[in-house]
Amino acid sequence: MKLIIGGTAQGKLVYVLQKYGLQENMVWDGSLPNEINDIERKRNPIIINHLHQWIKNCMISGGCPEDEIMSFLDCNEDCILICDEVGNGIVPIDPFEREYRERVGRILVQLAKRADEVERIICGIGQKIK
Amino acid sequence: MMVLVVGGSGSGKSSYAEEVAVSLAKESVGEIAMKKYYLATMQVFDEEGRDKVERHRNLRKGKGFFTIEQPTRISDALEKMGDGDSLALLECISNLTANEMFSEENAKTKMQVAENITQDIKMLKEQTNHLVVVSNNVFEDGNTYDETTTEYIHAMGMINQKLAALADQVVEVVAGIPVILKLPYRNSVLIKNRL
Numbered sequence: 217m218k219l220i221i222g223g224t225a226q227g228k229l230v231y232v233l234q235k236y237g238l239q240e241n242m243v244w245d246g247s248l249p250n251e252i253n254d255i256e257r258k259r260n261p262i263i264i265n266h267l268h269q270w271i272k273n274c275m276i277s278g279g280c281p282e283d284e285i286m287s288f289l290d291c292n293e294d295c296i297l298i299c300d301e302v303g304n305g306i307v308p309i310d311p312f313e314r315e316y317r318e319r320v321g322r323i324l325v326q327l328a329k330r331a332d333e334v335e336r337i338i339c340g341i342g343q344k345i346k
Numbered sequence: 347m348m349v350l351v352v353g354g355s356g357s358g359k360s361s362y363a364e365e366v367a368v369s370l371a372k373e374s375v376g377e378i379a380m381k382k383y384y385l386a387t388m389q390v391f392d393e394e395g396r397d398k399v400e401r402h403r404n405l406r407k408g409k410g411f412f413t414i415e416q417p418t419r420i421s422d423a424l425e426k427m428g429d430g431d432s433l434a435l436l437e438c439i440s441n442l443t444a445n446e447m448f449s450e451e452n453a454k455t456k457m458q459v460a461e462n463i464t465q466d467i468k469m470l471k472e473q474t475n476h477l478v479v480v481s482n483n484v485f486e487d488g489n490t491y492d493e494t495t496t497e498y499i500h501a502m503g504m505i506n507q508k509l510a511a512l513a514d515q516v517v518e519v520v521a522g523i524p525v526i527l528k529l530p531y532r533n534s535v536l537i538k539n540r541l
Contacts, residue, residue, distance in 0.1 A: 301520070302487075305487025306484050306487060306499065322358075325522035328521035
């Protein structure tokens with residue numbers, strides 16, 4: 217698994233598509249594929265964009281993003297996860313927003329541990345940090 | 347040696363800072379001789395605060411830190427430390443700055459707060475063998491805030507810059523991964539020689 221992180225609008229998706237020669241129609245936007253059929257498996261790697269959005273939706277619907285993403289990875293180790301860094305700001309007054317930022321951060325720590333490679337994208341430039 | 351550790355919410359900066367503190371204490375004189383102090387700045391007002399303190403206590407468990415609660419005037423912690431070799435882990439500048447700015451009777455300007463905190467930390471640095479300071483990256487959410495919060499952000503920015511200048515090493519923790527921003531002179535020479 218490769219993990220791509222960075223601030224909003226830093227060119228993370230474009231960076232990934234260019235670097236690995238992939239098409240945008242291969243991208244899962246803010247969602248994890250439940251069942252992956254054979255055709256889609258052949259189009260490896262699976263790319264998940266806006267992972268932070270998926271985490272937020274998962275929290276809203278009462279799910280456990282920490283467990284769900286890990287079991288997804290157990291079945292789909294060869295994938296690229298793209299996620300915004302959302303924790304570099306003022307702690308929000310709203311309790312849900314506060315918990316969301318904290319959980320995105322901690323999920324990224326776990327994903328970074330598991331990843332073969334972690335890149336942080338700033339101004340469209342990839343900085344390999346693992 | 348002084349190390350400044352910065353990072354966002356949930357970045358893993360605390361657990362990294364603890365690792366650094368423990369290994370610094372071990373390296374210098376053997377674990378038993380050096381006393382390790384944890385300077386806690388958070389004031390607890392509610393359940394969420396209690397949970398946070400509890401989580402951090404569990405992280406530190408068994409690592410041999412002696413906790414000093416010091417929400418303001420951080421250099422006063424020195425009076426509560428014993429004699430001999432010591433290491434202090436200060437967590438964190440964002441709480442300390444908020445406490446100094448907002449909870450004191452006479453509100454201070456960002457300049458005064460930044461100056462006071464920097465002077466206090468300079469004292470801590472001079473009077474301990476090792477100092478590890480944790481601070482937050484509160485600068486990158488792109489939001490516009492009210493005047494008070496804006497003052498706070500600017501105070502934090504000034505303090506981080508001053509502390510980075512004081513520190514021998516500055517590390518940003520990103521998704522639990524340490525990214526080195528400033529190295530001790532000795533190490534930077536070593537790295538340059540290898541390039």
